[in-house]
Every structure is written in structure tokens, then in C-alpha cells.
Amino acid sequence: MAWAPLLLTLLALCTGVASQMVTQEISLSTTSGETVTLTCGSSAGAVTTSNYASWVQQKPYEVLWGLIGGTSTQIPGVPARFSGSLLGDKAALTRSGAQSKDEADYYYVLWFSNCFHRGSTKTAAVPPTS
Numbered sequence: 001m002a003w004a005p006l007l008l009t010l011l012a013l014c015t016g017v018a019s020q021m022v023t024q025e026i027s028l029s030t031t032s033g034e035t036v037t038l039t040c041g042s043s044a045g046a047v048t049t050s051n052y053a054s055w056v057q058q059k060p061y062e063v064l065w066g067l068i069g070g071t072s073t074q075i076p077g078v079p080a081r082f083s084g085s086l087l088g089d090k091a092a093l094t095r096s097g098a099q100s101k102d103e104a105d106y107y108y109v110l111w112f113s114n115c116f117h118r119g120s121t122k123t124a125a126v127p128p129t130s
Helices: 004-011
Strands: 022-024 027-031 035-043 054-058 064-069 082-087 089-095 104-112 115-126
Touching: 035 104, 064 082, 089 104
Parallel strands: 027 115
Antiparallel strands: 022 035, 035 089, 054 064, 054 104, 082 089, 104 115
8 A cells, every 4th residue: 555645646636726737748659678758847847856746657447556756766566667757857757678568648746836736648559560
């Protein structure tokens, strides 16, 4: 249940308030074995560790699975190929050695103005061409 706080974070998203604009890739295709980095930014300025960037994965018909919390802390049980960091003025989720089972929706949340704001990216793993 170490991922429970991350899921509670997603549930605590603000509603009915002026939201900050968050930016992230809409969709992304990758070849198996590639290293892929997803990023998220904000109209409020550079993302920093005080924005507590968190990332979760959701596959069709499955529950959310916490990957990264607090910008770079890997949730226990998450494969080592997933890592979180700051990249320039954005938060980043890196998957090294992408696998077909990584095909999923990836959601992130950022803390701004006493509120969490979220976005998502749909990724597809494309088999290598021969």
C-alpha cells in the first residue's frame, strides 16, 4: 500500500478553481528497447521539486499504478527502468528499454497554488522493424 498516498494525491485534484495550464505530450509512439522521456511543464513557470511532480501508469481495464512521487522518488515495486527527474524547466519521466507491456496512459500531477493539477500522455510501443 505504499502507493496509496500517490493515489490519494490524484483524488485531491482541485475543482472549481482557476487552474494553471499544464503541458505534456498528447501521445507518443516508441520502438521496443528505446529510452523514452515524457515531460510536463506549467504556465506558472519552471517546475521545481516544490511542485511534487508525481507520475502514474494506467493500462486499459486496470487500476492506476504509482510510478514516481515527489519528482524523483520511485514507488516500491516499480521496475528500475522508470525514473523521475527535472529536465530543464519541466518534470520528466524516463523509461529506459521500453517494452510492449509499457503501452499505457501516463498521468502526472503538479502542485501549484495549494492545488494539484494533472495531465496525461498516451504511449504506444511499436515492435522494431526488421
